[in-house]
Amino acid sequence: MCCKVKVNDLFLGAGDGLAQQALRDEGCNVLEKAPDSEYGQFGWVIDPEGNKVELWQPQGP
Template sequence: MTDTHSHAPRVTGLGGVFYVVKDPAATRAWYRDTLGIDGPYGPQLAWAEEPLAHPYSLISHFADDTYIKPGTGSFMINLRVNDCDGMVAGLRAKGVEILGTADEGYGKFAWLLDPDGVKVELWEQVEDALP
């Protein structure tokens, strides 16, 4: 039997993103209908289906809001996806405006705005480009 308390306490992952919006029900519906994210308490992600051997989440800090623009918040939500190109094609088919895409070598990215002006970044991690 393994002693689960033998390791020092540590942060193990992102628990969630919490922010204020004008119409929570409409925002939850947008995440459900546009990105397919749903759960009993609103948009909910489970990493059990993650195929990568070493998936990671990132907390990034910026000196200004250039990367967040044209989002109107002081933060951006980064969502992991398993097929960025396919996700972008599906979103465009739904009439969602994609602000841009990029392939940075360590992953593919796409950007869009949620109905409250929060910038959402979609990220497909590349397995062999681990930090």
């Protein structure tokens, strides 16, 4: 099962975003970021129970 979560801070430049670090701190495996798209930025994590979670940061104004 995969769920989708809208976030405000997926990535900060080349480093980790706040959302990524918070998820790592909770035991999630942060996967590779997808290339930017017209819809924004996407990333995925596997939670401690093995569920895949999609993170989405919409395009800015």
